[in-house]
Amino acid sequence: MDRPRRGRKHLIAMVGLPARGKTFTARKLVGYLSWLGYPTQAFNVGEHRRVTHGPGQSHQYFDPANREAAKQRAGIAEEALDEACRWLRGAGRIAVYDATNSTRERRQSIAERVEAEDFELLFIEIVNDDPAIIEANLRETKLRSPDYEGVPEAQALADFRKRIAHYENAYQTLEEDEGAWVRLRNRGAQVVINRVYGYIVGRVVFFLSNLQVSNRPVWLTRHGQSVYNLHGRIGGDASLSAQGAEYALSLAAHVREVFSPEAHLDVWTSTLRRTVLTAEPLGLQTGSWRALDEIHAGVCEGMTYEEVERSMPGEFEARRRDKLEYRYPRGESYLDVINRIDRVLIELERYRTPVLVVTHRAVLRAMVAYFKQLPIEETPHLEMPLHTIIKLTPTAYGCLEERVPLPPRVEG
């Protein structure tokens, strides 16, 4: 039932005070679901407000006593919701409605709207009662918002705190009778799941409950050059070439330079020989995941691309046309790979010690696409050279990529 482009439509509505991490969570979610192939988009009320009424509104604008502004704000919230619904009626599958939605009344009105449209509704509430987290969030994201461009930091902070206070007075946490919802407290330390049933929302909840906000980098590499690489053959379970074995040594040397033994680096490989052998000289405890195995080329395993083109021109052409969805006969497509490495990525998201993943080209493409939130269509075409270590560092709204080529240099 991996039919991301068909099926029931979902509106996911965020709930929470300003600066609790709603937008961060919404973006992670949009990234994850898009990566799984579900057409997903965020609809952010703050951005709508800035487009319609300009940035730089002071906290007075958010005071409920300010009738005129309150009316304007309600109008903008409604517009963003309209847009989300319009998109869902069309090509969209999942819309993430990123607004405070902080009163029961507001949520009730969303629920009625969503029911009339025959979409499914899920609320995600972000609660934070750790002042240090809120403070960090304020400084990391809000002060860089277009709302405070050119405003001195102290002044901006004071204004934003007043903006939060306006919402705090009216804030109502989700209650049991408000349908399907998830509450994430203090960055995942506690998760409450209320009346959540169904496949997609199940995946959303599993992802969210494992999501940690961290800036811990991840290290990735392909295996060293294999004998199959040398002959241009697809798939298989070949050993390393002489140059591949050399890469295993230079990888180990590089890792020893970068990580102290106290870093407790964990090394994950696939179950295939070429990744296990590449990790061997590291001498570290390794886990081997079947989910990290290379894309399965089915009946084409062991062939060269030229042989495929010659003996199965139809397959060759189908793959050329749509490398993302094309599935080798009795093999896999890139979408299949994405779905099976999902679990590894969720595990990586919550892992607490640094991890080096030694895997294969197609898997690496899918992993990099996830972390960098690249459009799904680009996944099968990303450059992933052999004998290169990739370091990905998550930042507030993105991911920094560094590539270090290691000797020996080889083709492919």
Place this chain on the structure above:
Amino acid sequence: MDRPRRGRKHLIAMVGLPARGKTFTARKLVGYLSWLGYPTQAFNVGEHRRVTHGPGQSHQYFDPANREAAKQRAGIAEEALDEACRWLRGAGRIAVYDATNSTRERRQSIAERVEAEDFELLFIEIVNDDPAIIEANLRETKLRSPDYEGVPEAQALADFRKRIAHYENAYQTLEEDEGAWVRLRNRGAQVVINRVYGYIVGRVVFFLSNLQVSNRPVWLTRHGQSVYNLHGRIGGDASLSAQGAEYALSLAAHVREVFSPEAHLDVWTSTLRRTVLTAEPLGLQTGSWRALDEIHAGVCEGMTYEEVERSMPGEFEARRRDKLEYRYPRGESYLDVINRIDRVLIELERYRTPVLVVTHRAVLRAMVAYFKQLPIEETPHLEMPLHTIIKLTPTAYGCLEERVPLPPRVEG
């Protein structure tokens, strides 16, 4: 990292008043984890008590004011915990400690013990505030307990309610600072997850939060005979034979007899031709799951068993010796199949309309082993004839199996 027999050891301790469904949940969990390959066992304090002090103790025995009995009960609880720890020190990987553990003090003492042993601890609390559910649970399970053998129902009920009352007075729900725990309220309507990190507990929580207590049956069948079946070939993506196509028709006729159109039967197939064609005459909305595809025979796809024996005697012999863990080169093992259909089964557990699954022999074996909680070693050897529909109905502590052979009769 699917290394079920190695790695950190886990003690899962149940928490909850009597008759809340702790034992039901513990059994489901043991069944699920064993099926995934983790050596798992439940340690039930009630059974210990009955073995040591005999069944048939009246509620006075559970009165905290009854000092002598309280001492005895504490001793028994300790014995069961000892046994669980002993087992974990040996072959066990996960022990489920099935007791009320209803005070903070008791849980603190378990935590200290588990820490000293260097196991990981997870509490699972079952809370129920719906009197109808408690009543149903009482009648379905407790009245059949050896404690009330030969006792008239009304008397047994009255006694058990008093037993519950003894615990209720002292009951303390789990608090945030009690480490990793999950609270399941009102049969999964609400789930709270507190400080849960890590792979195995993650899987446990995902399973539990989707677990519903239902007696809804599931229907399963293999595809109709395929052209490959006819020639004894493994794997592949062949079409149906003439007899297989006939089975598709008799399956459709049978389903129309059993289900009214209002039943909203859902039909799930694999992505392979032979299951899709088998489901076709049903004319019902079907979902096709890649996770339901037949075990992948890797380099042996398309061969007969005789050909495998002749050309790869080593592989043939390895598979004969351990059919469960044997993995075809570039293919799958039964354990791999179990791990990939995990998600489908969790989805089935919470599905609300009836489902007919049309799949393949190895997958069917794994599914039946899950529902019937059979020892994992038996999985690869279960009889799964062609042209047979299997109905599995969950009961309080097991699963009822009915098999209906449908025409035409064929071999295999």
